[in-house]
Structures are given as C-alpha cells and as structure tokens.
Amino acid sequence: MEKRDAAAAVAPIRVLVVDDEPLAREKICGMAADDPEIRIIGECSNGAEAIEAIQAMQPDLILLDVQMPEVGGFAVLEALRDEAIPPVIFITAYDHYAVRAFEVHALDYLLKPFDRERFKAAMERAKKQLRHDPDNGIDARILALLEQIKEPQRYSERLVVKTGGRVFFLNTDEIDWIEAEGNYVSIHTGAKGY
Numbered sequence: 001m002e003k004r005d006a007a008a009a010v011a012p013i014r015v016l017v018v019d020d021e022p023l024a025r026e027k028i029c030g031m032a033a034d035d036p037e038i039r040i041i042g043e044c045s046n047g048a049e050a051i052e053a054i055q056a057m058q059p060d061l062i063l064l065d066v067q068m069p070e071v072g073g074f075a076v077l078e079a080l081r082d083e084a085i086p087p088v089i090f091i092t093a094y095d096h097y098a099v100r101a102f103e104v105h106a107l108d109y110l111l112k113p114f115d116r117e118r119f120k121a122a123m124e125r126a127k128k129q130l131r132h133d134p135d136n137g138i139d140a141r142i143l144a145l146l147e148q149i150k151e152p153q154r155y156s157e158r159l160v161v162k163t164g165g166r167v168f169f170l171n172t173d174e175i176d177w178i179e180a181e182g183n184y185v186s187i188h189t190g191a192k193g194y
Contacts, residue, residue: 047071066092
C-alpha cells in the first residue's frame with residue numbers, strides 16, 4: 001500500500017506520442033493508460049505537428065516514430081536542435097535505424113510490433129532516467145550528436161588494390177566505375193581495369 005501512495009505522490013511523466021499510423025498511436029496510448037505514472041498529453045500524426053506540440057507542450061518524454069511522410073523522427077529532432085529536447089524513445093518497424101537512434105542518445109528503441117512487456121520495460125527505463133536525474137543534460141548530448149551527424153562523411157582517398165600478384169594504392173578520384181564480378185569487383189580507371 002505504501003508503494004502505491006509513494007507513486008501517487010510523484011507527478012506523472014508527461015508523454016507525447018508521435019506516429020503517422022493511427023492504430024499504432026492507439027496501441028501505445030492503450031498500453032500507457034495502464035501505468036498511473038505515465039500521462040499521454042498529446043498525439044501527433046506527423047513530424048510537423050510534433051515540432052509544434054513539443055514546443056507548446058514541453059513533454060517530459062517523446063515516443064517518436066522514425067519513418068513518417070515529409071518530416072521523419074530524426075528531422076523532428078534536427079528542427080528542435082536549438083531548444084531543450086526531452087528524452088526520446090524511438091518506435092519504428094525498421095531495425096536499420098537503431099544505430100542512429102542510439103547515436104542521438106535515445107532512451108530506447110521499440111521495434112514494431114512490440115508487446116506489452118517490451119513497452120513496459122521501455123517505460124520503466126524512461127521513468128528511472130527521468131526520476132533519477134530530471135536535468136540529465138540529454139538535450140545537450142542530443143545536440144552534440146546531431147552536430148556530428150551533420151558532418152560530411154569522409155571517404156578514403158586511396159584504395160589498396162591487388163592484381164596480378166602486385167599490391168598498390170589507387171587514388172579514388174581516378175576511378176571511373178566499379179562493377180561486381182562474382183565474388184570480386186572490377187575497378188575501371190580510364191583505359192585500365194583492375
């Protein structure tokens with residue numbers, strides 16, 4: 001009984017749900033309704049709405065879909081780069097965004113379809129983080145990592161090429177095209193091929 005009273009004394013975590021799929025939003029809100037420490041303060045069906053809602057409502061936590069038409073989840077964070085960004089749990093059907101999500105210090109990454117236990121574990125992680133250190137500097141870390149993401153990707157200026165028993169360096173600016181040949185590749189530079 002004392003645990004319940006202690007939980008009731010703590011203000012609920014204010015959560016904004018952002019997903020372009022109405023059924024996904026409904027599922028998330030339904031799962032969150034079971035937890036008295038979580039309060040859904042709004043739902044957004046696209047990234048543009050999310051940016052406005054985050055600025056207006058200042059949620060404690062964002063449940064953010066990665067891939068949405070026009071303005072995706074990462075673009076939402078990019079648009080808010082000069083503002084305090086609350087902690088984020090990414091929700092998506094695509095696992096290939098996971099690395100990038102954690103590069104921007106997401107609290108968690110829920111891969112659709114997820115079950116109630118997985119959702120609950122993500123919420124517990126968020127509650128622990130938010131209750132333990134409410135001013136944990138996540139927004140500063142996200143901004144710093146977004147800066148890193150904007151840096152242009154650097155490519156090697158030279159490739160190591162082995163052909164005819166020789167190994168040498170080939171400047172990448174000399175390469176016209178590369179084509180697959182079974183388990184190997186052919187590199188074409190002007191009149192030469194390797």
